Amino acid sequence: MSDHIVPVRVYWSVFITLLVMTVVTTSIAYIDLGPFNLLVAMTIAVFKATLVVLFFMHIKYSTNLTKAIVISGFVFLLVMVFFTMCDLLTRNITAPGR
């Protein structure tokens, strides 16, 4: 909907970055990083998703309203993860004095 025309060069470089990051994800899966396994995998995944949202979905060039709506979607995702983790991480704590 925005009139902004993105040069094809940008699409190609994003595409190639995504491919490179896929290779990185796959190869890093063979290395055991212990507790950092999840962190590293998620960081790469979030980075890739951000590229897709910003460039392929044109959010970088959209109005502030569109940006606000995209961000609020992620905020609600964080809310979901946050409260679910509130449960998961405190399940085994017993009340003091027991």
Place this chain on the structure above:
Amino acid sequence: MITTAPVEVEAPKNYINAEYGLKSWLLTQDHKRIAVLYLISITFFFLIGGIFATLIRLELATPAADLVESNTYNKLFTMHGIIMIFLFLVPSIPATLGNFLIPLMIGAKDLAFPRINLLSWYIYILGGIMTLYVMVTGGVDTGWTFYTPLSSTYSNGYVIATACAIFVAGFSSILTGLNFVVTIHRMRAPGMTWFRLPLFVWAHYATSLLQILGTPVLAVTLLLLGLERGLHIGIFDPALGGDPVLFQHLFWFYSHPAVYIMILPAMGVISEVISTFCRRAPMGYTFIAFSSVAIAVFGFLVWGHHLFVSSQSVYAGMVFSVLSYLVAIPSAIKVFNWTATMYKGSVLLSTPMLYALGFIGLFTIGGLTGLFLAAMGMDVHLTDTYFVVAHFHYIMVGGAILGYLAGLHFWWPKITGRMYSEAWSRISAVIVFVGFNLTFFPQFVLGYLGMPRRYHVYPPEFQIYNVLSSAGASVLGIGLLLPFVYLAFSLKYGALAGSNPWGATGLEWQTDSPPTTENFAITPVVTAEAYDYAAGQGAKTVVVA
């Protein structure tokens, strides 16, 4: 504001007689025609869900299992829940009244995306057909909540097919919400500022946010359930490295807000009806408007109150309990504002107003008993008893369905151009109210005494309350069937409604009944505040039977 006075030459063209033939309906992009398509289809599913309810109440009339065996009973309450929630309550007010009225109320020709609107109806129908397929091929027995590990491992029903049906129907809901948000942002007539919007539109804006943000989570949850059941990917099964409580977190992240998807539009209807029949602007417009948005936002933070006895951490439970109490505040704001609007007003007890009064009382009972359930200690005793069943039926039937009936009766003259019998409709409103309370109030007692939900055999001392409930259900059934008769009758024999039979102020009352395909002859320019009854505009023709 504009007023159109059509000169009587033949029948004036409107959205109904603009074109004829099945094709003109099935390929229409007119939001009003799509609303009528939705009205017919949700009514069909309401009847199916009602048949299941009837069978349930018949079975429960005696303590023994005389009508169906346990397996069949499990399928009955599951299909009742799934059809009533996903195929009736969620689309009920938004897809029919919202679809019809939002463009009219904001002075637009149509919704922002007419084709997507039609697409959403077809998606809904596809989901409905898939549900019917499940129903006739053997049904599903997990309850509408699909809790794991029953649904993922042990159930013999058509879980994956049902999950697919709801997955599909969910997209219709998302598309409707998306359409409304964009329409309300972009299509308002000149002068229709945000704070001149009717409260019905504010309520639908809040509802749309819930539909857009919540429904995808349900879709993903059902997808994960299907993946575990079909391909044994470990998500919820501890043996495969999953967590069964995770399912409940994900499911209720949608399904608690889904309650607000059902009740917020009804609240929007009630605001319109009360203001019209009290002849004054609703008390505290901004409070009602923002409380809708507050309910939508806070509604996302309380889902854990469904998990108090599901091995959820006590500490998380405390947080969810407090947050659940907080969400009562915006609901109470609305109830106080509605009653304050009526205070010392000249209240006209027409049918929509009768339903609105019923709504206020029943929603208050439903909401307050929700606080009982949000208290962790109390909930241990009441979880999965008939107290819960009574509580959510007070919200969903006493609230959402009464709101829907209030709205249907209020805007029926606008939708069809005809008046129904005021006497019959008042009688039926009273029958619905009496029948409803007779059906569900005994269930509070039953639940408090300890009768669990979802069982078809029970100790004989519970029979008296179950008989009361089943008797009430037959009264309620009559009350709900009566509108089919007098509304159908009104289509042919009802008096012509005129553009503004209730003397209301909204833009939708400033155009013909039924409206033309374009809604307004010229784009209206709004110069007055909403609900400007003091100025006396619109308050001319009042129909009293």
